[in-house]
Every structure is written in structure tokens, then in C-alpha cells.
Amino acid sequence: MIEKEILIDYNIEIKETRIKKKCYWKKLKIESEIFMKNNKIKILTAFILIVALLLIWGTNDIVTTKYFISSERIPSDFDGYRIVQVSDLHNKEFGKNQKRLIKKIKAVNPDLIVITGDIVDRRKWGTKYMEEFLAEAKGIASIYYVSGNHEVWSFKYDKVKKILEKYNVNILDDDVKTIKHKNSEIKIAGIIDTGFEDREEYVPEILSNLKNKIKSDEYSILLSHRPEHIDDYAESGYDLVFSGHAHGGQIRIPFIGGIYAPHQGFMPKYTKGVINKKKTKMVVSRGLGNSVIPIRVLNRPEITLTVLKSEKYMN
Numbered sequence: 001m002i003e004k005e006i007l008i009d010y011n012i013e014i015k016e017t018r019i020k021k022k023c024y025w026k027k028l029k030i031e032s033e034i035f036m037k038n039n040k041i042k043i044l045t046a047f048i049l050i051v052a053l054l055l056i057w058g059t060n061d062i063v064t065t066k067y068f069i070s071s072e073r074i075p076s077d078f079d080g081y082r083i084v085q086v087s088d089l090h091n092k093e094f095g096k097n098q099k100r101l102i103k104k105i106k107a108v109n110p111d112l113i114v115i116t117g118d119i120v121d122r123r124k125w126g127t128k129y130m131e132e133f134l135a136e137a138k139g140i141a142s143i144y145y146v147s148g149n150h151e152v153w154s155f156k157y158d159k160v161k162k163i164l165e166k167y168n169v170n171i172l173d174d175d176v177k178t179i180k181h182k183n184s185e186i187k188i189a190g191i192i193d194t195g196f197e198d199r200e201e202y203v204p205e206i207l208s209n210l211k212n213k214i215k216s217d218e219y220s221i222l223l224s225h226r227p228e229h230i231d232d233y234a235e236s237g238y239d240l241v242f243s244g245h246a247h248g249g250q251i252r253i254p255f256i257g258g259i260y261a262p263h264q265g266f267m268p269k270y271t272k273g274v275i276n277k278k279k280t281k282m283v284v285s286r287g288l289g290n291s292v293i294p295i296r297v298l299n300r301p302e303i304t305l306t307v308l309k310s311e312k313y314m315n
């Protein structure tokens with residue numbers, strides 16, 4: 001009898017607890033509905049602010065991406081040789097006197113700096129930020145440069161060249177130069193952007209003419225603004241190519257990649273990373289600045305650091 005009473009009391013207790021819980025959740029729901037109603041604008045403003053701050057950060061905060069490129073063709077004296085790539089600055093400012101950009105470059109202690117075009121922007125014309133960058137960068141390491149479409153399309157390339165020369169930058173306009181390090185040498189070539197005077201169809205010819213100036217046993221680097229010519233670079237037999245132009249596809253979607261790149265269109269193939277074709281390895285920088293679209297999504301401005309590894313040395 002007592003046991004039955006205890007059981008009834010217990011059931012009543014459970015029912016009461018359930019009712020209390022139901023009331024609690026209902027109250028909470030009503031309260032949150034009232035809160036949302038009264039604070040809709042505030043919540044929306046906070047959301048927009050957070051998204052805007054993330055976009056500003058993602059468009060202005062520089063990241064350094066490191067790659068190791070190994071080859072038995074790299075002389076042992078070049079083992080550990082560090083190349084920083086600066087691409088597609090597009091006349092962008094990274095702090096006073098490009099302080100934030102320079103700090104990132106200094107931090108990785110490069111032996112060489114390569115600039116792969118679009119240091120200026122033909123739409124937002126100006127050379128101030130380019131000059132500020134070069135004035136600081138020239139003290140860090142030797143600089144090699146190749147033009148991008150914005151230099152050649154600006155019709156002010158002569159002005160850009162004069163500034164580059166002022167800061168002792170090696171301009172690789174369809175030219176090959178020698179890089180000496182310790183007791184060894186490698187070659188570095190560069191091709192003027194293909195948008196100039198409809199040179200597109202002559203790209204393979206120009207590339208092989210340049211390559212013919214390099215001995216077959218010499219390690220060869222090519223600077224070329226556009227990554228979409230990778231078949232031509234590989235066909236000509238360059239060991240390592242640095243390119244940019246694609247801006248990382250501007251907006252990146254996880255597991256899918258970049259959305260759009262100039263001259264590659266939507267869902268572009270070459271937007272970042274190291275791409276292998278035949279014996280050629282191509283480093284594609286996501287670049288630093290922007291042109292038509294002023295923001296980047298999940299695609300922070302980038303400098304690349306490529307460290308050469310000599311397999312000769314390892315053997």
C-alpha cells in the first residue's frame with residue numbers, strides 16, 4: 001500500500017517537473033522573441049559589422065606561404081636559397097612606407113626578391129606605394145622584376161621603368177640574367193606581359209629564344225605574370241616559374257577554390273600553390289592587391305617564400 005502511494009507521488013512529481021520544464025522553455029522562447037523583436041536592428045548591425053571587419057582583415061592582413069622546391073639540377077651552393085615573391089601589389093598601401101609588407105619580407109630573410117608584375121594599377125594610377133616599397137625592399141636583397149598587364153596597359157610603363165631603375169631593380173623584359181651565389185650560378189629569365197602588342201601568339205617563340213640563352217645543365221627560373229601559359233613554360237623546359245595575376249581567384253570557397261581570375265574566367269585552374277607540368281614547377285602567388293573587385297574573401301594577401309633544396313647536396 002505504502003509502495004503504491006510512493007509510486008503515485010513519484011509520478012505526480014515527474015508530471016510537475018515536465019510541466020515546469022515546458023513552462024520554462026515557453027517562457028524562454030517568448031523572452032527571446034521579444035528580445036529579437038526589440039533588438040533586430042542592433043543584431044543586424046552587429047552581424048554586418050563583424051562581416052565587414054572580417055573582410056577588411058582578410059583583404060589587408062598579409063600571410064607568408066612557404067614552399068620547398070627540390071631538384072638535382074639545383075647547385076649545392078644554392079641549397080637553402082630563399083626567394084621571396086611579391087606579386088600584384090596593384091598600387092596598394094600596407095601601412096606607412098609599406099611597413100607591414102616590408103616587415104613580412106624581412107622576417108623571412110630572403111636572398112632574392114622577385115616581383116611578378118602589376119606593381120601598379122592602371123585604373124588607380126599612382127607610383128607612390130610602389131616607390132615606398134622599393135625604397136625599403138632594395139636594402140633587403142637583390143630584386144628582379146617582370147611586367148604585368150597593368151604596366152603595359154597603362155601606357156606609362158616608361159615611367160614605371162625609370163622608378164625601377166632608380167632602385168636598382170633588374171628588369172627582365174624578354175631577358176636572361178645570371179644569379180651568382182657562393183661559387184655557383186643559376187639563370188633567371190623574364191617575359192614581358194603578353195597583353196602588350198598582341199604578343200600572345202608569340203609566347204612559345206619568345207620563351208624558347210630566351211631558354212636557348214641558358215645552358216642545358218643550368219637551373220633556370222622564369223618570371224612571367226600569367227599562370228595560364230603553363231603549357232608553354234613547361235614545353236620550353238624551365239625548371240621553376242613564378243607567376244601571379246590570378247589574385248587567388250578573388251573569392252575562395254573551401255574545397256572548391258577561387259571563383260574568378262582574369263584571362264582564366266570563372267572557376268580558374270591556376271590560382272595558387274605549386275603546379276607541376278612535365279619537369280616544370282610553377283609557383284602561383286595569390287598576390288597582394290586588387291583591381292576591379294576591391295575585396296578578398298577567404299583569400300588573404302600573400303607573399304610566397306620559396307626555399308631551394310639541392311638534391312645534389314642531399315646525395
Ligand SMILES: [Fe+2]
Pocket residue numbers: 117118148149150225245246262
Ligand atoms: Fe595581372
